[in-house]
Amino acid sequence: MTEIFGVPTQALFGQLLIGLINGSFYAMLSLGLAVIFGLLNIINFTHGAQYMMGAFCAYFLLEFAGVGYWWSLLIVPMVVGITGIVVERTMLARLYKLDHLYGLLLTFGLALILQGLFTNYYGSSGLPYRIPNELTGGIDLGFMLLPKYRAWVIVASLVVCLGTWFVIERTKLGAYLRAATENRALVQAFGVNVPRMITLTYGFGVGLAALAGVMAAPIYQVNPQMGANLIIVVFAVVVIGGMGSILGAILTGFGLGIVEGLTKVFYPEASNTVIFVIMVIVLLIKPAGLFGKER
Amino acid sequence: MPDALTTARPAGPGTATAPLLSVRDLNAWYGESHILHGVTFDVRAGEVVTLLGRNGAGKTTTLRSIMGIVPRREGSIAYDGQETVRLASNRIARMGIAYCPEERGIFASLNVEENLLLPPIVRDGGLSIEQIFELFPNLKERLSSQGTKLSGGEQQMLAIGRILRTGARLLLLDEPTEGLAPVIVQQIGRTIARLKAQGFTILLVEQNFRFAATVADRHYVMDHGRVADMIPNSELGANMAKLHDYLGV
Numbered sequence: 165m166t167e168i169f170g171v172p173t174q175a176l177f178g179q180l181l182i183g184l185i186n187g188s189f190y191a192m193l194s195l196g197l198a199v200i201f202g203l204l205n206i207i208n209f210t211h212g213a214q215y216m217m218g219a220f221c222a223y224f225l226l227e228f229a230g231v232g233y234w235w236s237l238l239i240v241p242m243v244v245g246i247t248g249i250v251v252e253r254t255m256l257a258r259l260y261k262l263d264h265l266y267g268l269l270l271t272f273g274l275a276l277i278l279q280g281l282f283t284n285y286y287g288s289s290g291l292p293y294r295i296p297n298e299l300t301g302g303i304d305l306g307f308m309l310l311p312k313y314r315a316w317v318i319v320a321s322l323v324v325c326l327g328t329w330f331v332i333e334r335t336k337l338g339a340y341l342r343a344a345t346e347n348r349a350l351v352q353a354f355g356v357n358v359p360r361m362i363t364l365t366y367g368f369g370v371g372l373a374a375l376a377g378v379m380a381a382p383i384y385q386v387n388p389q390m391g392a393n394l395i396i397v398v399f400a401v402v403v404i405g406g407m408g409s410i411l412g413a414i415l416t417g418f419g420l421g422i423v424e425g426l427t428k429v430f431y432p433e434a435s436n437t438v439i440f441v442i443m444v445i446v447l448l449i450k451p452a453g454l455f456g457k458e459r
Numbered sequence: 460m461p462d463a464l465t466t467a468r469p470a471g472p473g474t475a476t477a478p479l480l481s482v483r484d485l486n487a488w489y490g491e492s493h494i495l496h497g498v499t500f501d502v503r504a505g506e507v508v509t510l511l512g513r514n515g516a517g518k519t520t521t522l523r524s525i526m527g528i529v530p531r532r533e534g535s536i537a538y539d540g541q542e543t544v545r546l547a548s549n550r551i552a553r554m555g556i557a558y559c560p561e562e563r564g565i566f567a568s569l570n571v572e573e574n575l576l577l578p579p580i581v582r583d584g585g586l587s588i589e590q591i592f593e594l595f596p597n598l599k600e601r602l603s604s605q606g607t608k609l610s611g612g613e614q615q616m617l618a619i620g621r622i623l624r625t626g627a628r629l630l631l632l633d634e635p636t637e638g639l640a641p642v643i644v645q646q647i648g649r650t651i652a653r654l655k656a657q658g659f660t661i662l663l664v665e666q667n668f669r670f671a672a673t674v675a676d677r678h679y680v681m682d683h684g685r686v687a688d689m690i691p692n693s694e695l696g697a698n699m700a701k702l703h704d705y706l707g708v
Contacts, residue, residue, distance in 0.1 A: 336576070342568040343577055349528045350564045354578035355552030355625070 171429050177308045179425040185314055185383065187421020188321035191414045192376040193398040194405060195325055196369035198413040199332070201402075202345040203365045206256055206267035211398070212391030213278040214370045217244050218377020219386045220282060223293055233296040233378070240378045241371035248370030252363050275392070282388035290385025317379050324375065325414045332410050341365065400443045406456020416454060477540070479504040479660050480525070480629060485534035485544075487517075487524045494520045496684040497534070502629070507651060507661045509671040512681035513707055518664040519561060521681070522631045525662075526558040527551045538629065553581045557627035561634045561664070563618040565606040572602040575621045582626030591620045594650050612643035619650065630654070633664045648674050668706065680705045 166173045193211060200208045221240040225231035231239065251274065259266045299313040332338035344351040344358050352358040377391075384390055398417075405416030420439050428435040446454060478501035487495040495517050502508045510518040524532045527548035536544045543551050552558075557578065566574055575591070575598065592599040595616035601609060609617060615635055622630060632651075636644045644667075651661060651674045665671040671678060672695050680688040682705055690698045 339569055339573045339577055343566045346566050346568060347564055349548070350558075350560060351577075353526050353528050353548040353552055353558050354622075355549050355581050356579060357549050359547075 169430070174308055176429050179429045180422060181308070181310070181314060181425075182428070183422040183425020184318050184418065185421070186424060187418040188318050189376050189380060189394065189417075190398055190401045190421050191325050191417025192321050192379075193373055193394065194401045194413040194417050195328055195410065196372035196376075197398065197402050198405070198407065198410055199328070199341075199372075200366055200369040201407050202410075203341060203348075203362055204252075204256065204267075205260060205264065206271065206366075207264055208366075208369065209268055209272040209395070210251070210274045210278070211271075211369075211373050212393075212395030213275040214244055214248065214373040214391070215377040215380070215394065216282065216388060216391035217247070217278065218374030219293070219381040219384075219390060220286075220377075220388075221374065222378040222381050223291055223386045226293065233382070236378050237375065241375045244374035244377075245367040245371030249363055249367040251370075252366040256366065257359070257363075275395075279388050279392055286388060288387065288389060290387040290390075293381035293386050295382040313382060317383065320379065321376070324372070325417075328372070329410050329414060397439055400439045402453075404439075404443050404446045404453060406453025409453065409455040409457075412453065412455025478502060478537075479506075479539060480662065481535070481537040482521070482525070483535040483537075485521070485524055485532065485536060487520050487529045487533075488531040489520075489529065494529075494684055495524065495532075498524075498681070498684070498686055500679045500686050500689070502660060502662050504628075504660050505655065505658055506677065507655050507663060507675045509663045509665050509668075509675045509678045510681055511665060511668050511671060511678050511702070511706065512687075513705075514666075516681040517684040518681050519633055520684075522558065522633050522662065522664055525551075525631060526556065528558075552578075552625075552627070555582050555627045556629045556631065557581075557622035557625055558631045559618045559622055559633060559635065561637065563614050565609070565614045565617055567605065567607040569606050570602065571598060571604050571606055571609065571617060574606040574617055575602075575624070578621050578625045580625055582628070584628075585626035586623040588624070591623055594623075594653065595620050612639050612646075615639060615643070615647065619647070623654070628658070629660045629662065631662050634666060635663070636665070636667055636670050644670060668702065 168176055193215060197208055197211055200206060218240050221243055222233070222236040225236050225239065255270060256267060259270060295313045299316050302309045302311040303315065332341055340351060340356055340361060344356070344361060348358050380390065401416050401420050402413060404420065405412035420442070423442070424435060424438055427438040434441070480502040482501070483499050485495050485498040486493070498517065498521055510521060512518050520529060523529045525536055527543065527546060532544060534544060535542060538554055538556060541554065543554065566577070569577065575588070597613050598616055598620060601613065606617065607614070619632065619635060635647050639647070648670060651663070654661060663671065663675065668678070672692060675692050677692060678690045678695070679686050680690065680702065687705060688701070690702065695702070
């Protein structure tokens, strides 16, 4: 068996793959958080619960309506996105003029309520969700077996992340979004319906979390706590990347997934804490984050 | 012969002599502080009118109130006969009013071209990009630069240029000459004259009343959140002593 730095290559590539998969979810979730924070000035603690709702929504569609994975990828982000829009219109819209802290508390409370409700009805043991038939099995790369579904998750999340980046950085719609992130009042004074744009942005960010939830359902089980476990790491990713930076969120998400995977190979004891250690170091050296700008 | 008189002086909204903008008893607040205490003035279509006054007299707040971006305002602001005081700022902009803020409001995360094209077209009849480049040739060479990398003068040109595209007929300009070199102040003065010739109506906030005298038809002097006086530009010379008193210069 071949080895690199005394580690079997199979174990190394296996952990790198897991790192990339985790990184895909970190990237998609932190991207949504960054977009929401940039425009709404809200630290969306409900993000993990909305990711969990995405997974549950896919599960319900399959169990009760026979709607499979591929349609779920389309339907679930819209359904959960609409719940986000309702939350924004009825609750978050009242908080924009206040300190970040109020939005954080409200969304944190909502997350606890949602997780509590789902735990109450579905317990804390996970529900299974099958990998779609088209993506079962794996591809033999010679040095390792690459499960097709995992390859799909990595590619799909890259496409989603880069697509989002493109829309924000290279289109007229994105220019409105970037401008409103800097000076909401002025953009509205130019005749743009900024309140509507804010509502749709929140819906989009929430939809992105739900999409990640659907993609996660076949890998991790569908579980009321799945978001709570992930969101803490994702917040660390956002802090490291820099709040409000789109490309920063994507790169940091994938990068930290890989770092975490590699840590599992070389020093497994630290694999659960390595991201937080990096966060502390980044906060000490560059408080605005690797890609963030000082405000 | 009363008929000749009435036909010669048509009345009612939208006609030449009715004010395009009519502000009546305008009050505005920022949180607890009451900034405007019953501001009343008119701007007629095609006029260039300035608001003069010391710092803190309420000039900027008046512009922001017209644009609908103060937290709280009361009274009446009619544009082209339509009441706007309860409308959101995006609705006000869509009626054909455009605002160039004192701090210029150039977006750092947008390049010059994106900044220029950002404000949506609200009506027909705005300037084309070519006409804007003709007014401000500097902008054409800097299109891909980051908006805030421009010099102060260029940023001011961008801030004015981008609202000329939209088809807005009433331009609210807040201290467009502040902190700029004399040669650029002159360029902005010429621009305002050309815009007036093209039929734009301009409400200008100025500290620099020597500049204001070169471009404006009338001046409203503001003091402590009220309009204290109105001076036609032709009578500016005769009112110099009074003006010095108001402005404290």
